[in-house]
Amino acid sequence: MLVTNLKHLESEEDISNVLRNNENVLISCGRMGPMCIPVYLIMEELENKYKHVAFRDMDFDIPASDFIKKVPECATFMGLPFNVYFKKGNVVAATSSIQSKKQITEILDREFAEY
Amino acid sequence: MENVIIAGSGPAGLTAAIYTARAMLAPLVIEGHAPGGQLIVSQEVENFPGLTEAISGMDLMDRFKKQAERFGTRFKMGTINHVRKRGDVFEVNIDSEMIKTKTLIIATGAEARRLRIPTEVKFYGKGISACATCDGSFFRDKEVLVVGGGNTAMEDALFLTRFASKVTIVHRREYLRASSIEVERAKENKKIKWAIPYVLEEITGDKFVSGAILENCQTGKRHEIKCDGIFVAIGHEPKTHIFKDLVNIDENGFIKIETGSTRTSTPGIFACGDVCDPVYKQAVVAAGHGCMAAFDVERYIERIN
Helix, strand or coil: CCCCCCCCCHHHHHHHHHHHHHCEEEEEEECCCCCCHHHHHHHHHHHHHHCEEEEEEEECCCCHHHHHCCHCCCHHCCCCCCCEEEECCCCEEEEEECCCCCHHHHHHHCCCCCC | EEEEECCCHHHHHHHHHHHHHHHCCCEEEEEEECCHHHHHHCCEEEECCCCCEEEEEHHHHHHHHHHHHHCCCCCCCCCCEEEEEEEEEEEEECCCCCEEEEEEEEEEEECCCCCCCCCCCHHCCCCEEECHHHHCCCCCCEEEEEEEECCCHHHHHHHHCCCCEEEECCCCCCCCCCCCCCCCCCCHCEEEEEEEEEEEEEECCCCEEEEEEEEEECCCEEEEEEEEEEEEECCCEEEEEEEEECCCCCCCCECCCCCCCCECCCCCCEEEEHHCCCCCCCCHHHHHHHHHHHHHHHHHHHCCC
């Protein structure tokens, strides 16, 4: 499992808590290999800039990840990590596999804009 | 101040840790984002000396780590962002922390090379992957290509036969770099087909990968092959970008070291493993190289002390 400096979600209770206590949440489910590493590096960097967003990661091979696997937007995904963006507990965007900083910030700015 | 910081926790870094720890230098290993290095995604390692049975790369690297810990190696999660030389001391920035050290061993390894086809990025997560172990299960009963001719390509192809209905290995040369035993295993597997000597020119599909255009390297003829996924296993590039202003690096990104040693162009900085090995790229070679780096560090510290 990849080591990251992000806060990890390890149970359904963790997921419920982060969604209940934060308006804007990005959960990245994977922590497996070379396609995940760049995404976590970017998230760690953006965590300091987007303080109004809760950045979390989780292992793909734990029972709690079923929550992410069952998100309808992820049904056709074919690559880790699955990045799922939540606004007030609802899914507003989801991406699969490696992402660039530009791709991630575009979604963060679009979905979690501060007014 | 640290005696030695080791950047990287693959076979090179952890062997350097074992040896410098036994030399009472109390090494500090900065593990990076993938502790254990590239080997952690290998399902089976059976060519590392001393293994009487195949074990997973994760298990092997766990043994390396425990052995290094036994002699007093300390580990720190995180990645090095920047290194600055101040006199004979190096200031190593690890995430938001700065640590001073007398010496630095660079063992950051390598990362998977990309195809660099314009549509490659578009299809990440939609059929293109560089990690069979991570994404193989998404291709159950589907047809996939594996691009490459080395051991990783053979291992990926064999692993993918657990899920895919058909795996076609695409390789540009008539000979394969993979070891004979891996090639034989692949040849014996009925699910594996071969497209040699072909290069992958284009990826086709609308929302998802539906095929690829292959070009025959001898005749120049092109044809489309149907597939649902493409796994890229065309080698690795050294992870040296943060050290490029600190040590001499060749045109392919490998750190230049003095022949017969692990000394770089900067006294006090040593390199070992895949960051300076454009040829062998094997865990056992990296481990041997890590041992060399430890001896070089020990001698350097004796001299400056």
